Amino acid sequence: MAQRKTHYEVLGVAPTASATEIKSAYRKAARMTHPDHGGDARDFAAVTLAYETLIDPAARTRYDRSYGTESSYRRGKAPAPEAGGSPSDGGSMRFGTDNARPSATDATTYLPALDVPGAIDRETSVRQVHGTPRKRGIFGAQARLARENRTVQLLVRRVLPSLPSTRLVNGLHAPGGGYIDHVLLGGYRLALIHSMMLPKGVYRWDGASLLRDGKHIDPPRIAPLVHEMQRLFPELNVTGWTVILSPDGNLHEPVIDYARGAEPGPINALNVVNAINLVREMKMFLGTGPAPHVVDRTILARLLGGMY
Numbered sequence: 001m002a003q004r005k006t007h008y009e010v011l012g013v014a015p016t017a018s019a020t021e022i023k024s025a026y027r028k029a030a031r032m033t034h035p036d037h038g039g040d041a042r043d044f045a046a047v048t049l050a051y052e053t054l055i056d057p058a059a060r061t062r063y064d065r066s067y068g069t070e071s072s073y074r075r076g077k078a079p080a081p082e083a084g085g086s087p088s089d090g091g092s093m094r095f096g097t098d099n100a101r102p103s104a105t106d107a108t109t110y111l112p113a114l115d116v117p118g119a120i121d122r123e124t125s126v127r128q129v130h131g132t133p134r135k136r137g138i139f140g141a142q143a144r145l146a147r148e149n150r151t152v153q154l155l156v157r158r159v160l161p162s163l164p165s166t167r168l169v170n171g172l173h174a175p176g177g178g179y180i181d182h183v184l185l186g187g188y189r190l191a192l193i194h195s196m197m198l199p200k201g202v203y204r205w206d207g208a209s210l211l212r213d214g215k216h217i218d219p220p221r222i223a224p225l226v227h228e229m230q231r232l233f234p235e236l237n238v239t240g241w242t243v244i245l246s247p248d249g250n251l252h253e254p255v256i257d258y259a260r261g262a263e264p265g266p267i268n269a270l271n272v273v274n275a276i277n278l279v280r281e282m283k284m285f286l287g288t289g290p291a292p293h294v295v296d297r298t299i300l301a302r303l304l305g306g307m308y
Helices: 007-011 019-033 041-055 057-065 122-126 141-158 223-232 275-287 297-305
Strands: 109-111 167-173 179-186 189-197 202-205 210-212 215-217 237-245 255-258 271-274 294-296
Touching (some): 007 019, 019 041, 141 189, 141 275, 189 275, 223 237
Parallel strands (some): 109 294
Antiparallel strands (some): 210 215
8 A cells, every 4th residue: 555645745845844835835736736727636635735734833733743644634623533533523624534525615714724813814804795896987987886786796695695715805906907896716716707787688608709689799808817817826716707787687687698618617718697697607616616615815815905
């Protein structure tokens, strides 16, 4: 039987590695093993568990003293129970082990833990919604604000209650100029969301163009923003979404007919959906990742720093 790798070996760092070296190694390893980037879920879980253990001073000390056998991350709680005991006794997290895959409704895990000083405080970390749509420019401001506020209400009422560890951030500066209306951060997945308000009817989306009665309607140019945010956050799986809202608030309107291969999905740089499908797709995309119960406070802090 092959010998199990130590957490240090999983991350490719020395036992004397500093916290900065561990974070850097984790980002590289997470991108290589992330299932959304073609990696293996078990390898990604091992990388995440190694990082969670080694980045926490108390957990790292326990791990070192056990000669690499104390492999669960417990945020300073009592040792795990012996075989046959309840996994919840003693506060054992056991993230990424052979137990059931983490669920979006599991208790939120904060990295670093809330009792560890970080770039943002406890109150900010636990808040689900950050920022509000704000006026920018002169032309079309009221229509844009109304549209963005409708999107915020949709996400707050119909998405966030099902994804308690997901964070909504509104109004970000886009890399290279411009703005990102909304982002949803759920575990290590990030959705960029813009919106349009169009009359009822049937629209055709072929993956590049939106058409109605043969007339082209250009959706917001999100794909370049997705690529730039993916470059800035290599540890995340970033996708883009344009939600088309109906003036009367009907979540099922307008109807969008998809060409073959243009259906919404987590590998597309740009997806076009109506309101009810945005709700469904966000729950699926953010709720089924490898760590949907995790709030990475470092990543959240970077997103908050980009708000205008």
